[in-house]
Amino acid sequence: MTVLLGLEAAEHSGGDDGALRLAAGLAGADGSPVVVTTVVPLDPPHATTSRLDHEYRQWRAALTATRHAEAFTALRRAGVEDVRAAVVPASSVPAGLVESAHRYRARVLVLGAATEAPAGRFAAGSVAEPLLHSSPVPLALAPRAWSAPAEPTRLTCTWADAARSTDALSATRALAERWGVAVRLATFVPERAALLPSETGLPLEHVVSEDWAGQVQGSLEHAVADWCGPWPAPETVQGRGAGWAGAVAAVPWAPGDVLVLGSSRLGPAGRVFLGSTATKILRAATVPVLVVPRGDDGAPRLA
Numbered sequence: 498m499t500v501l502l503g504l505e506a507a508e509h510s511g512g513d514d515g516a517l518r519l520a521a522g523l524a525g526a527d528g529s530p531v532v533v534t535t536v537v538p539l540d541p542p543h544a545t546t547s548r549l550d551h552e553y554r555q556w557r558a559a560l561t562a563t564r565h566a567e568a569f570t571a572l573r574r575a576g577v578e579d580v581r582a583a584v585v586p587a588s589s590v591p592a593g594l595v596e597s598a599h600r601y602r603a604r605v606l607v608l609g610a611a612t613e614a615p616a617g618r619f620a621a622g623s624v625a626e627p628l629l630h631s632s633p634v635p636l637a638l639a640p641r642a643w644s645a646p647a648e649p650t651r652l653t654c655t656w657a658d659a660a661r662s663t664d665a666l667s668a669t670r671a672l673a674e675r676w677g678v679a680v681r682l683a684t685f686v687p688e689r690a691a692l693l694p695s696e697t698g699l700p701l702e703h704v705v706s707e708d709w710a711g712q713v714q715g716s717l718e719h720a721v722a723d724w725c726g727p728w729p730a731p732e733t734v735q736g737r738g739a740g741w742a743g744a745v746a747a748v749p750w751a752p753g754d755v756l757v758l759g760s761s762r763l764g765p766a767g768r769v770f771l772g773s774t775a776t777k778i779l780r781a782a783t784v785p786v787l788v789v790p791r792g793d794d795g796a797p798r799l800a
Contacts (some may be wrong), residue, residue, distance in 0.1 A: 498530045499581075500524045501603035501634075503594050503624065504568055505562040506535050514649035515643035516609030517568055519785050521575035523605060523637055524606075526648045526676040530579035531599045531707045533568045535561050536593030539586045541567040558584075591627045605787070606634050610641040617642060617783050629776075629788065632769040637755075643785065650753030651679045652787075654731075655778060656717055665759030666720065672757070682717055683756075685744040685778060688737060718726045745781040754784045760791040767791070 502520040524531045537557060541550060565582045572580045583601065587593030598606055611622030619640045621629055628636060628765045654669040656662045666682070717733045724730040736748035758778065764770020769790045771779065779786050 498527075498529055498604045499601045500527065500529050501594070501598055501601055501606045501609050502533050502608060503567070503590070504533050504535050504564060505590075506537070506557065513609060513641050514571060515639035515641060516607050517571050518575065518644060519637055519639040520607040521572050521577050522648045523574075523607065524577050524579075524644070525575075526678070527604060527784050529590055529604060530581055531572055531577050532581045532583050532603070533565055533572075534583040534585060534594065534597045534601075535564070536585050536587050536590040536597075537561065539588060567754075570786075590624045591631070592614070594628065595631070595633060595764060596626070598632070603634050605637050606632060607637045607639065612641075614641040616640075618780050619779060619782060619786060621779075623733055626731075629769060629771045630764065632788075633790060635790065636769055638779070638786045638788065640783060640785065645752045645754075645785075648753070649676060649678055649755045649785075651681060651751065652755050653681045653683045653734075653748075653784075654757045655759070656682045656684050656720065656733075657774070662720075662759065663717075664791060665725075665789065667755055668759065669757045679729070682720060682731050682733045683748050684717060685741065686735060686736045686737040687741045687744040687746070687777075688739055720752075740781075741777040742781040745778060745783070750784050756782050756784055756786045758786060758788045760789060762791065764791060790800070 500520050500523050502516060504516070520531050538672050540554070561584055569580050583597060585593040585597050585704070589598060594606060597603070606628070608625050608628070610618070611620045611625070614620030615639050618729070619638045625636075625638065644792045652669045652673050654662070654666050656666070668679055721733060734748050736744045736746070738744045738747040760768070760770045761772030761775070763772065767790055769788050771788060775788070
């Protein structure tokens with residue numbers, strides 16, 4: 498099993514290396530090698546090959562080798578001893594990464610944020626966006642300009658209710674036991690500006706959010722009460738604030754935290770499929786996010 502790091506050759510040493518740091522941390526926690534993978538376009542048919550094509554391929558190969566050497570240096574400096582390189586020709590970068598995930602038996606695929614993402618946040622670019630609705634392995638997503646301890650120290654599982662969150666919790670438990678880290682359950686309650694009055698004299702939006710928060714808190718307490726096994730029961734936390742960004746920011750975050758999101762049950766089995774609520778949480782998160790696929794039986798699929 499490996500940690501697969503998707504790396505674009507166009508990126509250079511002065512770019513954002515948050516994904517490199519995240520891959521190093523996950524590899525250290527898992528005791529897995531890192532496969533630095535760059536997807537390149539398929540070569541044209543031999544009959545159409547020109548001198549310009551040849552020079553372009555030489556330039557691309559040199560750039561890829563340089564970027565891989567930089568990644569190797571950074572990963573080994575971070576304590577990863579087993580680092581490998583892969584250059585995968587494919588019709589698209591997402592297709593090449595999916596192929597590589599199968600070929601190298603990846604436990605997780607690590608991706609960085611799009612260049613337009615705000616510092617400290619993740620935004621999906623042209624590679625991450627399709628994989629968030631198709632990846633066969635968990636996706637580990639690094640915020641832009643992210644830096645943290647080498648390995649994760651706590652997993653925070655998003656919790657909405659038992660019907661929608663049990664799968665994500667199962668994945669979180671499995672990873673926590675494998676990595677030897679603490680678990681926390683977090684509920685996010687975004688609050689909107691008041692628009693309509695209610696009979697209680699309180700804004701209707703406030704009444705609705707209070708009711709929702711109470712229901713979810715009860716579900717959280719049941720989840721903790723049902724916790725069994727040698728691993729300590731998780732702590733619980735509720736984040737309430739203006740919009741999703743305010744709700745996520747209301748939860749205290751520490752270096753080494755990783756947020757776990759489950760896939761929507763509306764998506765295909767065995768694939769990551771991020772729903773609308775999880776997408777909003779992902780955009781607001783200021784820590785790395787791990788998105789787990791759904792298994793054939795409705796449970797999350799972990800490599």
